[in-house]
Amino acid sequence: MxxxxxxxxxxxxxxxxSETVSNVVLAENLTRHGFPMTAERSMALFVGGTIRGVGDTAREMGARLPDDWVDEIYSEIYAALRAGVxxxxxxxxxxxxxxxxxxxxxxxxxxxxxxxxxxxxxxxxxxxxxxxxxxxxxxxxxxxxxxxxxxxxxxxxxxxxxxxxxxxxxxxxxxxxxxxxxxxxxxxxxxxxxxxxxxxxxxxxxxxxxxxxxxxxxxx
Missing domain, CATH: 3.40.50.1000 (HAD superfamily/HAD-like)
Known part of the structure; x- marks a missing residue:
């Protein structure tokens, strides 16, 4: 070779x-916003994409996310990652x-x-x-x-x-x-x-x- x-x-x-940590947070957030999600399904759906793309896909699937959702989820994910990866x-x-x-x-x-x-x-x-x-x-x-x-x-x-x-x-x-x-x-x-x-x-x-x-x- x-x-x-x-x-x-x-x-x-x-x-x-970091994918596991991020998707646990993402699943909890989407569920909290009335769009039931597990970390495993989040991994299958969203790994490899952008956070903005995740929000767009979730909305297309019926999620009702606030206008400032991108900032919200970044804040939550970063806090979890700071705890250690x-x-x-x-x-x-x-x-x-x-x-x-x-x-x-x-x-x-x-x-x-x-x-x-x-x-x-x-x-x-x-x-x-x-x-x-x-x-x-x-x-x-x-x-x-x-x-x-x-x-x-x-x-x-x-x-x-x-x-x-x-x-x-x-x-x-x-x-x-x-x-x-x-x-x-x-x-x-x-x-x-x-x-x-x-x-x-x-x-x-x-x-x-x-x-x-x-x-x-x-x-x-």
Missing amino acids: TRPDLVIFDCDGVLVD DVIAGIPELLDRLDAAGIPYAVGSNGSEEKMEITLGQTGLKPRFGSAIFSAHTLKTAKPEPGLYLAAAAHFGVDPARAVVVEDSATGATAAARAGMRCLGYAPHDDGARLAAVGAEIFDSMFAVPGLIGLGQAAE
């Missing part, structure tokens, strides 16, 4: 285990392997920079990415459009075809495909069918990534 010239990570659910197992070791191989890496997320400051900041991951953190809120382009990933490639002067994306949502995998990038689809809890359907190569442990990108297998 040829080594890539750049590895781009999604943030939530890939670098940090875990780093996905194997990520520190994977970043160490990339550093040793001289392969740069970046973050491309539909989440806000404020959210990544909370999640990546408290886990110590943020300094490892330096300025290579790309937010849909800042760039005004969100997955499934390829702009975030193309911006990351341009930042490093890398041909998109020489970049690898690590994603956990079909939305993100679609963005990678549209950017002309190979996508590794992280699916630790299911068979990854939705990721595979849009061209992602499925794996279930970050310790497997070095072997998938030509760096040899990492020890767990």
Whole structure:
């Protein structure tokens, strides 16, 4: 397997285990607004999208949300995330392997920079990415459009075809495909069918990534 010239990570659910926390809060909020929701269904419906898109979808499905709902839910989610999130197992070791191989890496997320400051900041991951953190809120382009990933490639002067994306949502995998990038689809809890359907190569442990990108297998 040829080594890539750049590895781009999604943030939530890939670098940090924030999806579960966020969707518990989201489910409780929507239920409180008269739109019954479980965290599991919220994950199935909304992972990979934007909060504004979540609100639009919920309204289309019959939810009656206040005009300031986006601000409300961000406030609730950020408060929950500040209480603590875990780093996905194997990520520190994977970043160490990339550093040793001289392969740069970046973050491309539909989440806000404020959210990544909370999640990546408290886990110590943020300094490892330096300025290579790309937010849909800042760039005004969100997955499934390829702009975030193309911006990351341009930042490093890398041909998109020489970049690898690590994603956990079909939305993100679609963005990678549209950017002309190979996508590794992280699916630790299911068979990854939705990721595979849009061209992602499925794996279930970050310790497997070095072997998938030509760096040899990492020890767990």
